[in-house]
Structures are given as structure tokens and as C-alpha cells.
Amino acid sequence: MPAIRLENITVSRGGKQILHGFDLEIRDGEYFALVGETGAGKTTILNLINGLIVPDEGRVLFDDKDITKSPVETRDVGMVFENYALFPHYTVYKNVAYSRRVKDRDVNETRKAAKEILSLVLIPNRDDALPKELSGGMQQRVALARALMCESGILLFDDPFSALDAGLRMSLRIELKNLARELGTTVVHCTNDVEEAMMVCDRLAIMRDGRIVQLGTPDEIYYRPSDLYVASFISDVNLFKCDVLKLEKEQGLYVLAHKRGNEEEAREFRVIAPERAATFKEGEQVLLCVRAEHFYINHGFRKKPNRVHGVIDDIRFLGHVIRYEVKDDFGRRYKIQRFVNAKTKYMKFYKGETVTLGFHYKLGLLFECPAEMELKQCDNL
Amino acid sequence: MVEDDMPKIELLHVSKTFDDGRIVAADDITLSIDDGSFVFLLGPSGCGKTTLLKLISGLETPTSGSILVGGVNLAQRNPEDRSIGFVFQHFEIFPAMTVFENVAYGMTVRGYDEESVEKMAREALHLVGLDNRVLAYPRELNTPELQKVGLARAIATRSKILFLDEPLGKLDPKIRKSFRYELRRLIKSLGLTAIQVTHDQEEAMAIGDQIIVMRQGKILQYGSPEDLYYHPDSIFVANFFGETNFLEGFVSEVKPESCIFHLHLGGPKFQVNLKHGHRLQNHVQAIIGYRVEDVELIKITRDDHVSSEELDLEDKPTLNTVKGRVKEAIFIGPIKRFIIDLENGDRIQAKHSSKFLVDIYEGDDILVGFHENPMVFEYPKDIRAELSKA
Helix, strand or coil: CCCEEEEEEEEEECCEEEEEEEEEEECCCCEEEEECCCCCCHHHHHHHHHCCCCCCEEEEEECCEECCCCCHHHHCCEEEECCCCCCCCCCHHHHHHHHHHCCCCCHHHHHHHHHHHHHHCCCCCCCCCCHHHCCHHHHHHHHHHHHHCCCCCEEEEECCCCCCCHHHHHHHHHHHHHHHHHHCCEEEEEECCHHHHHHHCCEEEEEECCEEEEEECHHHHHHCCCCHHHHHHHCCEEEEEEEEEEEECCCCEEEEEECCCCCCCCEEEEEECHHHCCCCCCCCEEEEEEEHHHCEEEECCCCCCCEEEEEEEEEEECCCEEEEEEECCCCCEEEEEEECCCCCCCCCCCCCCEEEEECCCCCCEEEECCCHHHHHCCCCC | CCCCCCCCEEEEEEEEEECCCCEEEEEEEEEEECCCCEEEEECCCCCCHHHHHHHHHCCCCCCEEEEEECCEEHHHCCCCCCCEEEEECCCCCCCCCCHHHHHHHHHHHCCCCHHHHHHHHHHHHHHCCCHHHCCCCHHHCCHHHHHHHHHHHHHHCCCCEEEEECCCCCCCHHHHHHHHHHHHHHHHHCCCEEEEECCCHHHHHHHCCEEEEEECCEEEEEECHHHHHHCCCCHHHHHHCCCEEEEEEEEECCCCCEEEEEECCCCCEEEEECCCCCCCCCCCEEEEEEEHHHCEEEECCCCCCCCHHHHCCCCCCCCEEEEEEEEEEEEECCEEEEEEEECCCCEEEEEEECCCCCCCCCCCEEEEEECCCCEEEECCCCHHHHCCCC
16 A cells, blocks of 8 residues: 655645645555644645645655646545535445446446445445435445545545544544554544544644644654643643753753742752753753643642642543642642542542642653743643 | 522423424423533433523423423513523624624613623623733634633623533634633633533533433433433443443342342353342343443463452452453553453453553453442343434
């Protein structure tokens, strides 16, 4: 199955540059996810791959073959959309067989291929049903079957699950990933849901304003986000503006001081970040970022490094997660997410209770301190 | 009218039918909503949640039954009643008016004097954090700001009750998640009684005090997020919130407080505790449910014995265990997710915090631990309907 390469692509629409000097390489047989908010440029990239958009500049290559100017129909890339986009007056079978029929294939061959694919996506004996007689999940399976009839070995998913409910979404994601893996298809999956992306993909790119902010495996993106945007895209974060007191380069150990308002004594944080050992110097300012799920919460007041104290202001129960909002003496709010299950649900915290929050020194993230303007938008600084 | 305790909302045997009774959108609903409560209406599409919201807000009149707001029958209230605010998914904002004018318009039309309008509109815009966008036009605002204009307009007249129909529906997931807490904080700080319709279970749990789950015009269950999650009355509700492994089998040795559950296909037996007053009988088919985060995974060491440390034996003397094999281990940021094939052929899922380094990988043979307090249900007549969310 082909690798996809976008080289130095520029695309403008209505005088506005959507992509500028954009490069991306998707490996052969890879499940690749593009993640970003509405307007980040994800769909433009899909349209460059399927041929609906021809770039102003740059090249699109499938396995080193330049297809920049090849029309849509010759690329034969499979697409699955959010709204299924099935032909409403065609039966399931006709919807799936359609793409091959238009290319004048042998009828028997088409029938055989369509039947195989329909059984692959688990649509049993509904060949003659019309789309409207099927549930949303089933309709999306039909759309997937149709996309799999394409011969290029490339599948593009444009937010395929957003119209489905949570449970169905979960099971379809896993099915889809396994199916793509089995068939060795190269997949590009667009979504604004980073959890969905991380569940299905081999690698993902976080996009913002037509640029890739970070590209990597889910693990890299989660544990080593390149900036605050990526870090806070994935989960709630707590921020501390700190001075670097001391740096031990060999271990990458940073000793940080965090002081606020008219506080007399600075709070001390210790963070080990070997990959950042050369990034900041002693005396510089850095932004320490602690994910909501990396804070642990304890009863009472304990004074030690890497601790914050406050009073619980709100407790929200979200099933496997309990979310606490803790307010400190300066009115700043911290967000904590605690994973709970049958074993740990009996450990209770109450609204108004004084608590200590802490984090492991390997789980603190360090970023360059952004400009004052940007800082003001962070609600706990 | 007793203005002070006005917001308490009561429905007594309320029904609403359309199309000469052929469509029952609300079926004999009796419920009470406390003053200051943030209540969510939730259910599959067509379950009647929007109809119920319209009935409570007076946009629809019930076919039978009565609705009391603050002890007064809704039918006798003026539909223009300014004590009720509305927020819609599609904002319904006038594009040619500034933010301020959008908020002020409704009050001006209702005949408030200019000075009060100015004061109330500015105050509302301050509360939603739009002080510096007062003179902006809607086209200059982003989606969350537009929804804040809608909110400001709804609270400007100091309504005591707020009705919200999918107010976060148009936001990107990331913004949606942070905005929902802001919305809750605002509603709580103003002490409003709020009723919100959503199709997002997580959202309802995250910010609602109480949740009403509806299906086919009826209330299935009404309670706090914790009640619904830990004590669902039906398989439908259990399946509607969170993620659950449902295991099929039959029960024996049924006692008031416990029974033995036999996993189907010749699977192992589980010791299971029952809630007092259960109606299970010996040898009937049953379904037990375990939340995915409650499934324990125990690594089998090479010489095939399980270390007691991992089993946590002191805590759980009778943890039910089944052999299984890890089909998939998926890493999703804060969560590690496992798909496991049990030896009897059932496929289940488990979910753990990635903070704890679970040393289990694809292809591993493991012991799967199930605690003694699952959700227990009689086998329903139509299992597929119970497990569908649509």
C-alpha cells in the first residue's frame, strides 16, 4: 500500500493562505491521524490527497509517483465522511458496488468483491436494505465498505464517528483500526477528538492554523508535548510561572521557585526533564505545566517540594474519573482528575476540605514562558 | 405569586401526545425539580426530552396533567414571563446588532426603562466575561463568545430559571470541555435552577446535579450522576453511562444477599453479592455488569503462579478470576485500555490509569479479576433494545 507525500504545498482560497510550504510524509500502511480544531486545515489535506484540490504550489506523491495533477477518479482513494454520504435511493449492495460499476468492471467480479467487503465490515444479509432503514452505525459501516472498494489502498476518514453515540464510537474505532491493520491500508483520519486519534493511530499530527505543531506517536505527544498548545489540547493542565533556581545538567534536574502575589516564601518544585536539559538556564523564567490527571490529592496540609495546597471548591463525578477544582489562598484554581474504580472509590474528599496536591518529578512539563498577553488567558496564573 | 421560592418545578401526571394520540412524547410523568438544581434531560433521539423541556418551559401545553412552577400552575402564567431564560444551540443572535444591543433588545421590547436596560445588560455581559466585547458585532466573535452572548441575554432579566437546549453543541470538543465548567460555575454562582437538554452523557455527568434519563416518553431513572453510575435500575441506564462489560449466564444458590453466577459457555462460577429485595430466582438467566475500570488484570508469572502482592489478597478474599489473553493494549494519554479474550470465549475490555505502569502487553496470558459486587440484572425480554443507545 502506498506511502503519501506532500511536498512544499501551498493552497490559497479566497485570498487567504490555508497551507504554506506544507510538508507531510505518511508511511506505507500507516494509520495516520490529523488532529486540530475546526479550520486548522485538516480537510484541505484530505482533499489534496483525494484530488479535489490541486495545490497552487508543491507536489503530491503516492509512492514517489507524482500525482499532483491526476484527476480524482484516477486516484481511486476511499473516503468516509461524518454524514455517511450514501446514495439514499440505492440499496446497501448498490452503494458498495457503485464505484466499480461506474468503471465498467465485470459484474460477477464486482459482486464477489462487494460481498466479501460487506462481510468484512459485519453487515449481515442487509444487501437489499436502503440506508434509511439502517442505524447510524450500520450506515457508517456501509460507507466504510464502499470506501474499501477503492483500489488505491488509501483510505481517508473525515471525522467519521462524530455523528455516532459514545459507545458505538468506541467499538467502531477499534474495529476500524483492526480492519485497516489487517488489510495493510494506508489511512489518514481527521478528527478534532484527540482521544479518538490516539486510540486508532500509529502516529498523529496536531495541527493549528495550517501548520503541524507536533508530529509523533501518541506516547510522544502525551509525554513530550512540544508546547503548551499541544499539552493543553490533550487534557486539562495546571500552570506555574517559575524561576530556574538550579539546573543539574547530567540528570536534567531542574529546581524551580514559584512565588505569587505577596507570598513571602517561594514554593519549590523539582522536575526531571533530560530532554530539556539544554533548553533553560539558571535564572531564566519557565512555565511549569502539570496535567490534571498527574496531580494526586491528599487530605490535609503537607509541606514538601512539588506540593500545592488549597481548599476543594467543586467535585464532579464523571464515572471512572472524579474531577476536583481546588482553590488556593490567592483564588487560583487547580484542576485535578482522579481515576477511580471499585478499589479506590471509597477514598472520599469533600467540598471545603483542605487538601495537598502533588506530582511526580518526572511528570512536570517545562515550556518557554509565553508573553504576558497569552499568560493572562490561562485561568490559574 | 410566591416569588421567593418560585423556581421549584413540579410535574404531576403530565402526558403529551401528538397526531391524535398516535405519538406519545410524554407518558404520565411525575417529577419534582428542586430550587437551585442543575438538571439534565438525557436520552436517545425521539425519547421525548425536547418535548419535556418545552412542556416545562410553557412552549407546549400538556394533553393532561399539570405543571407547577413555584406552586403556581404553568397554564396560568404569562408566556412572556421574564423569570425564565432560554439558551439555544443556534444562538439566535441578531447579526446586525452589537453584543450589547443583542442583550438589551429583549428588555427594551418588554418595556424596561433605558437606565435599567443599560445596567442589566452590562451586568450580564460582565458575568459571562464579555466586558471588552460589548461593542463588537457577532461576526467578530468566535463560537464560545457567541454562546456567551446567548447566555448573557438569558440571564440579563435576572431570570430564576434557565432552559438550555444543547448550548455547547456547536463547540469543538476541547473548548466544549472547558466551557462546560464555566457554564456550571456561572449557573451555580447565580443560584439559578437550570434544565439542560443534551445528547452527551459525559457532559451531563460532568456538570449536572441531577440527571433524568428518558426513553419512549417515560422517565427511566432520575438521580445524581453517582446514583446512575453506581446504581442503575436497568441495563439500558447501565449501558448509557460509562463503559460496561455485560456477561451472560445463569444464577444458582440464590439467597437474599448473594448468589452464584455461572458464566455462559461453560465458563467459571462467580460469587456475587445481591442487593436486598432483589427478585432473582434460582436457575434463571441473568446478566452481570462490570465497569471497564473495575476489571483487574493479574499477570501470570512464568511458573504459572500468581504473586499474592499483585492479587491483593488481603483486600479481596474472593476475587473471582478467569483466565484470559490480552488481544490488544492501547495507550490513550491518561488511560491504558485492554481488550481481553476470556477462556470461555467472551471478549471484555479493561481500562486503567496510565499513571500506574501496568506491565501487561498484547499476547500476554493473564488472570482477569472480577469483584463480588457487579450490577445484576434479570435477563431482559429484548436484550438488543436494552443495549442500544439510539
